[in-house]
Amino acid sequence: REDDLIYAQAGVAGAKLARFAATNHLCGAEFFVGIPGTLGGMLAMNAGCYGGETWQKVVRVQVLTRSGELLERAPQEYAIGYRHAALRRESEEFFVGAWLKFEPGDVEVARQQIKALMEKRSASQPLQLPNCGSVFRNPPGSHAAKLIESCGLKGKRIGGAEVSEKHANFIVNTGGATATDIENLIDEVRAAVLRQTGVELHTEVKIVGEYKS
Template sequence: MSWRDNLPAVRGRILKDEALAPFTWFRVGGPADVLFLPEDEDDLVTFLKGLDENVPILPLGVGSNTLVRDGGVEGVVIRLGKAFGKVEPRGESRIYAGAATLDAVLAREAAKAGIAGLEFYRGVPGSIGGASVMNAGCYGSETKDVLIEAYAVTRAGERVTFSNAQMGFTYRKSARAAEGGLIFTGALFQGRPDDPAAIQARMEEITARRETTQPIREKTGGSTFKNPPGHSSWKLVDAAGWRGKLFGGAMFSPLHANFLINTGEASAADLEGLGEAVRADVKAKLGVDLEWEIKRVGRPKAG
């Protein structure tokens, strides 16, 4: 009997061989062996406690910064839904957000509550779970600057809380999250009091800036490569001659050369292949190593 025939009883949905492309912004990728959509945190805990400990798990947020390979994902992909999308001001300019909350929604709700300091999230694609995992940020601010503590469930189904210091934040990374085996369920943030109208005005400036400098309406995953020390990745990609150059159905955006785009017909292999070709070319021509910021998961397609 396969492990897939002996899954824990849950209140949420369990889907086998479910295509993951619709769950990612690139709109590519193969199926998950199992996709689990928990009803709530208790349901998630129950599932993890009852799941064979040898079965790998992969948390998937809104898929804004994830490239799923064409062969799909081994084990269980866990995607948090509506129950994990609550946003709640907690007084003293603090605000809680569930892991499934879109970053832009947190910024909006903080503004309504007169909580400043989280405006930058208006320019970050993705959700709070992903922001906690990768220390997401833009325009000079990062998650590490505002997070008080993050909440997660372990692979064994235990609820845990991590302080900002325990998260081990560095540029686009959390050492705690990198250890694996954690499903982040929410986080508490610290802002500062300000007039909601003033906060909203700053957010509108961020929105306008994004719309004129980034291909936000394309099938993209946001910034493809981390900025190497002393460099901007987009300038390196541009200097190597890859801005707007097609590679199968993939290319780096003519608008922003660090945004990898599915032009409509790309496979995951096209997208990853282009990224690797650019990395090699930038290294050869400019002597700089580019490191992926986009998370690539799953198996290559057989053959």
């Protein structure tokens, strides 16, 4: 920590970042406790929840180029949007870390906020089963979970993959789910929502490797 800035490496978990900020009497990082991932991924997709987004806190980032050069970049060099962040010019780089700015505050207030957000997350999300967080982005003016639920898709299963009964925008592994099960379920949910509501859902998760669609 320096001058209300925290430098965090790409592998730091959101919950650890939130708690570190609170311990150091900094507020505004509490929402990170609700993001199931590490800072590198949060930067890559501008992850957010509970009214906060990663790049709202970024002062500068440290990246590694394909040639092995370490660089620092400012947020202005990126096109940043909802669940999206990309360099304005083409360059293959990888996030190594970031400097994030928070506001001085009361440590107990921050800790209580973290506790409240953790309880809210536990009450509304299927944390007891393996999952990858929100599957679809929220379309403008709506919520993916509400659309999926309105189409009667809660509990829909393919193999070991299931649309969570607790939160419709989560696909959980009930046991033995394969990548194909999950991909097929994503496709079926997307098709059903489009057919019944006219809204096309776009995935928030990134699918790595070959994908039949």
